[in-house]
Ligand SMILES: Nc1nc2c(ncn2[C@@H]2O[C@H](COP(=O)(O)OP(=O)(O)OP(=O)(O)O)[C@@H](O)[C@H]2O)c(=O)[nH]1
């Protein structure tokens with residue numbers, strides 16, 4: 001019985017890293033195991049060496065802490081992409097690409113759905129030009145209890161952002177993380193600097209893997225960054241929330257649940273013309289209330305988008 005972790009998956013063969021030796025070996029899966037659960041990247045597993053062929057076989061998958069998944073709405077099935085993630089790093093740029101106020105709420109909704117702690121990285125702080133209300137955004141996400149980091153990933157030595165950089169490095173130590181964020185916000189750069197340059201750029205690794213047809217959407221792998229592990233999956237990086245059901249959405253904004261209950265009607269849609277909606281009584285000039293208004297706006301935008309997708313497409 002050898003303890004290991006799945007680092008890379010394909011249809012039949014899994015690259016597994018043996019805990020004790022860090023050696024990576026290919027392993028196939030016992031049919032009995034496959035029947036119960038399809039193994040995914042991040043799974044902690046038991047492997048055994050076949051006494052005749054010397055091949056490794058996965059004989060057991062340990063219970064998962066959590067799962068990165070998409071839901072197939074039609075059949076209400078889960079498609080699991082990876083497992084056992086300690087933290088989701090949501091990366092945003094404060095300059096170029098410009099900051100998109102409601103995008104972070106979407107990533108946070110995902111983190112809630114997957115039940116994984118999230119931290120937000122405001123990257124490219126060296127280029128921040130005071131062209132949006134960063135202070136308000138900070139207050140908002142602080143009130144949600146999310147850890148925030150302000151970084152210059154291009155220059156990790158930059159003394160203005162050095163403390164945050166070191167703190168984030170400390171937070172990631174010995175953890176498994178996943179990075180979410182739009183293209184160009186600096187995810188690859190961030191990972192390279194956090195690993196003190198020891199990791200080759202994810203993008204160069206990726207270049208070899210893309211365009212493999214149907215596999216590209218589900219493929220995932222773990223990249224060893226020495227002091228932490230990073231899960232990389234194109235299927236996760238492109239963030240569409242098509243697979244979230246409208247009924248599920250309120251539960252993904254837990255900070256609003258108490259406020260939802262203050263509306264006069266339990267089926268309140270919280271829209272401009274909704275009678276007795278508590279949100280109409282909130283005051284934009286009071287910070288807490290402005291935060292709630294901002295979050296409900298984000299919620300409604302997302303709801304509208306989800307509802308505009310025909311059921312059969314989900
Ligand atoms: N000034 C500045 N530039 C940065 C910073 N972080 C990254 N960049 C630059 O921004 C550009 C995009 O960075 P990437 O790391 O490739 O962005 P990415 O998020 O990995 O993008 P995709 O791989 O397309 O998803 C590169 O030219 C980086 O050098 C930063 O903190 N400050």
Ligand SMILES: [Mg+2]
Nearest residue numbers: 187188202203
């Ligand atoms: Mg990249």
Ligand SMILES: [Zn+2]
Nearest residue numbers: 263268270277
């Ligand atoms: Zn309401």
